[in-house]
Amino acid sequence: MSSHKRCFSSSKVFNTPLEALHDVKNGSKLLVGGFGLCGIPEGLIGALVTLGVTDLTAVSNNAGVDNFGLGQLLQTGQIKRMISSYVGENKKFEELYLSGKLEVELTPQGTLAERLRAGGAGIPAFYTPTAAGTMIESGSFPIKFGADGALTGAGVVMPKPRESRVFNGRKYIMEEAITGDFSLVKAWKADTRGNLIFRKTARNFNPDCARAGKITIAEVEEIVPAGSLDPDSIHLPGIFVHRIVKSASFEKRIEKRTIQGGDKAPAVNPMRERIIKRAAKEFRDGMYVNLGIGLPTMASNYLPPGINIEMQSENGLLGFGPYPTEDQVDADLINAGKETVTMIPGSSTFSSSDSFAMIRGGHVDLTILGALQVASNGDLANWIIPGKMVKGMGGAMDLVSSGTRVVVTMEHTAKGGAHKLLNECTLPLTGQGVVDCVITEMGVFNFEKNTKEMILTEISPDVSLEDIRAATGASFRVAENLISME
Amino acid sequence: MSSHKRCFSSSKVFNTPLEALHDVKNGSKLLVGGFGLCGIPEGLIGALVTLGVTDLTAVSNNAGVDNFGLGQLLQTGQIKRMISSYVGENKKFEELYLSGKLEVELTPQGTLAERLRAGGAGIPAFYTPTAAGTMIESGSFPIKFGADGALTGAGVVMPKPRESRVFNGRKYIMEEAITGDFSLVKAWKADTRGNLIFRKTARNFNPDCARAGKITIAEVEEIVPAGSLDPDSIHLPGIFVHRIVKSASFEKRIEKRTIQGGDKAPAVNPMRERIIKRAAKEFRDGMYVNLGIGLPTMASNYLPPGINIEMQSENGLLGFGPYPTEDQVDADLINAGKETVTMIPGSSTFSSSDSFAMIRGGHVDLTILGALQVASNGDLANWIIPGKMVKGMGGAMDLVSSGTRVVVTMEHTAKGGAHKLLNECTLPLTGQGVVDCVITEMGVFNFEKNTKEMILTEISPDVSLEDIRAATGASFRVAENLISME
Numbered sequence: 001m002s003s004h005k006r007c008f009s010s011s012k013v014f015n016t017p018l019e020a021l022h023d024v025k026n027g028s029k030l031l032v033g034g035f036g037l038c039g040i041p042e043g044l045i046g047a048l049v050t051l052g053v054t055d056l057t058a059v060s061n062n063a064g065v066d067n068f069g070l071g072q073l074l075q076t077g078q079i080k081r082m083i084s085s086y087v088g089e090n091k092k093f094e095e096l097y098l099s100g101k102l103e104v105e106l107t108p109q110g111t112l113a114e115r116l117r118a119g120g121a122g123i124p125a126f127y128t129p130t131a132a133g134t135m136i137e138s139g140s141f142p143i144k145f146g147a148d149g150a151l152t153g154a155g156v157v158m159p160k161p162r163e164s165r166v167f168n169g170r171k172y173i174m175e176e177a178i179t180g181d182f183s184l185v186k187a188w189k190a191d192t193r194g195n196l197i198f199r200k201t202a203r204n205f206n207p208d209c210a211r212a213g214k215i216t217i218a219e220v221e222e223i224v225p226a227g228s229l230d231p232d233s234i235h236l237p238g239i240f241v242h243r244i245v246k247s248a249s250f251e252k253r254i255e256k257r258t259i260q261g262g263d264k265a266p267a268v269n270p271m272r273e274r275i276i277k278r279a280a281k282e283f284r285d286g287m288y289v290n291l292g293i294g295l296p297t298m299a300s301n302y303l304p305p306g307i308n309i310e311m312q313s314e315n316g317l318l319g320f321g322p323y324p325t326e327d328q329v330d331a332d333l334i335n336a337g338k339e340t341v342t343m344i345p346g347s348s349t350f351s352s353s354d355s356f357a358m359i360r361g362g363h364v365d366l367t368i369l370g371a372l373q374v375a376s377n378g379d380l381a382n383w384i385i386p387g388k389m390v391k392g393m394g395g396a397m398d399l400v401s402s403g404t405r406v407v408v409t410m411e412h413t414a415k416g417g418a419h420k421l422l423n424e425c426t427l428p429l430t431g432q433g434v435v436d437c438v439i440t441e442m443g444v445f446n447f448e449k450n451t452k453e454m455i456l457t458e459i460s461p462d463v464s465l466e467d468i469r470a471a472t473g474a475s476f477r478v479a480e481n482l483i484s485m486e
Numbered sequence: 487m488s489s490h491k492r493c494f495s496s497s498k499v500f501n502t503p504l505e506a507l508h509d510v511k512n513g514s515k516l517l518v519g520g521f522g523l524c525g526i527p528e529g530l531i532g533a534l535v536t537l538g539v540t541d542l543t544a545v546s547n548n549a550g551v552d553n554f555g556l557g558q559l560l561q562t563g564q565i566k567r568m569i570s571s572y573v574g575e576n577k578k579f580e581e582l583y584l585s586g587k588l589e590v591e592l593t594p595q596g597t598l599a600e601r602l603r604a605g606g607a608g609i610p611a612f613y614t615p616t617a618a619g620t621m622i623e624s625g626s627f628p629i630k631f632g633a634d635g636a637l638t639g640a641g642v643v644m645p646k647p648r649e650s651r652v653f654n655g656r657k658y659i660m661e662e663a664i665t666g667d668f669s670l671v672k673a674w675k676a677d678t679r680g681n682l683i684f685r686k687t688a689r690n691f692n693p694d695c696a697r698a699g700k701i702t703i704a705e706v707e708e709i710v711p712a713g714s715l716d717p718d719s720i721h722l723p724g725i726f727v728h729r730i731v732k733s734a735s736f737e738k739r740i741e742k743r744t745i746q747g748g749d750k751a752p753a754v755n756p757m758r759e760r761i762i763k764r765a766a767k768e769f770r771d772g773m774y775v776n777l778g779i780g781l782p783t784m785a786s787n788y789l790p791p792g793i794n795i796e797m798q799s800e801n802g803l804l805g806f807g808p809y810p811t812e813d814q815v816d817a818d819l820i821n822a823g824k825e826t827v828t829m830i831p832g833s834s835t836f837s838s839s840d841s842f843a844m845i846r847g848g849h850v851d852l853t854i855l856g857a858l859q860v861a862s863n864g865d866l867a868n869w870i871i872p873g874k875m876v877k878g879m880g881g882a883m884d885l886v887s888s889g890t891r892v893v894v895t896m897e898h899t900a901k902g903g904a905h906k907l908l909n910e911c912t913l914p915l916t917g918q919g920v921v922d923c924v925i926t927e928m929g930v931f932n933f934e935k936n937t938k939e940m941i942l943t944e945i946s947p948d949v950s951l952e953d954i955r956a957a958t959g960a961s962f963r964v965a966e967n968l969i970s971m972e
Contacts, residue, residue, distance in 0.1 A: 114609070122846030122888060123600070124653035126612040167610035167662070176653070193796070193805070193832035200718060211847065227831025232686060233719045234834040237804045239774045239796070239849050288725045310679070310725070318723045319679070345713025346679035348720040360608030361697065363725050402608060 017047035031180035031209035032060040039202030043247040085109035088391030110356030110398030117353035118177035120211025127172035129401040133432030183213025194238030202332040252331035258339040292369035319347035376454040376474040381427035400431035412440035419473030458485040503533035517666035517695035518546040525688030529733040571595035574877030596842030596884030603839035604663035606697025613658035615887040619918030669699025680724030688818040738817035744825040757927040778855035800881040805833035862940040862960040867913035886917035898926035905959030944971040
């Protein structure tokens with residue numbers, strides 16, 4: 001970033017998004033803030049459509065939806081390559097990618113945030129446990145398919161395999177920094193010197209993108225005179241922000257408007273209730289936990305008396321409460337499932353790189369998530385079924401690689417009775433040897449990392465050991481003190 | 487950090503520092519926040535003296551002064567090893583170190599902050615340009631001297647050399663994460679869930695240390711109920727903080743009480759004034775600059791009309807103003823020279839790792855600093871004279887390695903006329919090939935990085951080319967359009 005020419009001028013304020021974007025060119029690499037549709041620079045994205053620049057590379061956690069956010073630039077064909085962690089809400093995206101018309105570098109969410117953070121911090125590369133032993137390490141998930149979705153032959157682009165290295169007996173992979181020609185970010189308030197403040201979970205990737213751009217353009221809701229903001233409460237110092245533009249209005253579209261007492265809660269059958277209730281016993285008072293969508297999140301409704309936990313949401317929120325009432329709905333306050341939520345006393349917000357530093361650093365005590373397959377050595381597969389829809393891994397690879405307790409909740413077998421507990425996963429891995437415990441409706445398995453043993457420690461009163469053996473595709477040991485699952 | 491046992495309890499509040507430190511043991515590794523005497527956990531350090539634990543390793547940017555801060559634990563001999571960047575204010579420290587009674591790992595300030603940040607973020611190692619080509623890379627600066635200061639033989643401990651690697655044509659070295667058994671930090675306010683807010687430049691290393699400790703203990707001025715702090719303004723989420731203790735009072739000793747119109751400003755002779763005035767011409771409107779102590783800082787008094795700059799101070803402050811009046815003096819607001827300063831409209835504060843991310847990432851447009859020696863290939867030596875007092879490199883190695891413009895201001899020769907501009911530095915390097923420009927009272931030299939040429943571009947009206955040649959120990963080319971230095 002050292003050799004680029006910035007325009008030194010005491011005024012950073014531009015009148016319109018189009019003026020602020022005047023020097024974006026065909027082929028520019030853009031770092032775009034936002035998580036889902038929360039905290040995206042709506043006006044700047046719209047202006048890119050008007051500007052008509054093409055062959056863009058867009059680094060952004062998500063790709064918008066079909067007709068909003070970056071989805072607009074996919075519709076117009078202005079984007080050549082996306083670098084993202086999760087693109088599951090966008091049909092156009094999938095169609096373009098699978099037919100070889102769009103390049104996509106799927107990158108774990110925490111790795112993406114950290115690569116941007118490194119880019120802004122002059123760190124060319126770093127080591128991470130995330131994605132060790134997966135297709136990210138081996139470089140075997142295509143960036144670009146051939147015509148008609150071919151996996152080999154003309155036009156196919158593969159990513160480069162990652163180097164791996166052992167530190168303190170554990171395997172890590174090397175990831176390189178990401179920088180960009182322009183960063184397009186959304187903030188709540190700016191002062192005239194470019195100091196930025198973000199609002200609630202609309203912070204997310206915005207500070208990380210802002211730091212890694214040669215030219216950083218911030219679209220804001222309000223511009224105040226320098227000196228109006230508390231110096232200790234500025235989230236991003238103005239040194240990182242070269243242009244500011246105030247938008248007249250923001251749509252702030254909500255992806256999943258979840259309301260208290262709404263009709264979104266799926267009915268819980270007895271089988272699922274058994275899993276959820278058992279999962280709730282994993283909670284200890286004062287724990288910080290990250291709960292996946294579905295069964296794991298439902299476990300928080302069965303907290304034992306006297307037990308308080310704080311939930312972490314990887315988009316940048318610690319401590320969140322129930323769904324909002326209609327009056328409380330705030331487009332700037334969502335969880336990692338993109339659902340509207342509320343805060344509780346003691347909640348805090350932070351950037352994506354800070355969120356995954358928290359996760360990767362082992363500070364979240366417990367992760368509970370679902371799985372497609374678990375192997376007896378603790379391997380976990382839960383991010384993709386090749387040939388089916390491409391969604392991306394989101395933060396799952398980061399969460400399971402943190403070294404803290406990973407509990408899987410899942411139905412014992414797949415539809416049709418296919419085994420999900422196997423001696424070896426057949427689906428692409430999310431993490432290698434990462435699972436500590438699996439809770440199903442039939443029982444509980446613990447995974448002994450040293451001996452690589454899978455041990456049945458609890459059994460449902462409704463089933464026999466033979467039932468479990470028949471439903472399990474993995475060899476396992478039965479604990480001497482096998483107890484009844486309650 | 488995954489396997490340690492935390493006490494899960496909804497109460498994090500302890501009554502006294504001694505109770506909060508109850509399980510610190512002989513040999514514990516402590517990460518201690520603070521910069522100089524600003525933002526240090528006074529009460530916790532005092533309690534460690536009472537506790538009497540020994541053989542401690544202390545990771546802290548500084549070592550206090552003789553009778554305050556960590557200096558107290560050096561007096562009592564409780565510290566076995568220090569990991570620090572600058573220890574220049576502590577005579578006891580020097581005496582212990584040079585006589586082989588104390589182990590010291592001198593680490594560049596930005597590298598120290600980033601190693602702590604990495605430790606908290608689950609990043610085992612990263613690459614940095616800082617200290618490439620110096621004694622840090624070669625591992626040739628002793629951690630422990632032999633008895634009576636011997637450099638070889640029994641008792642001498644040397645650091646391990648750093649691996650180096652080229653990314654994008656530039657050399658970087660690999661640095662590993664630092665974690666600790668206990669982090670001892672100082673914050674302004676905590677809520678009962680451990681969320682912390684720091685005040686002004688008393689933030690510094692505190693968040694970085696806090697994130698990297700297995701058990702983090704925060705000493706604060708005030709504890710408020712959860713929910714009292716703005717979730718968007720929390721500097722450090724409570725997930726990183728395991729114990730909180732409120733101290734009855736803080737001394738907040740000031741190391742360098744600098745006052746507006748005080749008698750601290752050294753008289754400027756005509757020779758130095760020429761250097762300062764020429765250095766001031768390096769400023770462009772809107773620049774972000776980091777100015778070393780002495781001549782560089784004085785240059786800011788000669789800003790050309792219409793030119794505004796923002797000064798960065800590596801302890802975590804962007805945009806600072808003149809020295810305070812007596813009434814304005816605030817122990818929580820100092821610059822990197824540990825002098826009391828003031829803020830200006832648009833100032834912002836941040837942590838040490840964020841500050842050096844800013845520096846290392848090339849966001850500070852210009853660094854002006856002094857030198858002991860500069861070589862014709864751009865090598866810079868300004869951090870140590872072996873055999874003389876051990877101060878440490880502070881942030882100098884980070885500042886000069888950022889890739890942005892580095893201007894050296896210095897008197898042309900040393901006392902007695904010894905050459906400072908040389909074909910090769912004889913003193914240990916601060917950075918390799920990092921200097922862009924040298925300004926002396928005799929002229930201005932530019933350094934051509936590609937051809938490794940040193941070129942005289944401006945000459946003082948008071949001297950001849952022959953005078954300069956006689957006073958310069960390096961071969962240099964004279965620019966075709968040599969102009970008069972004004």
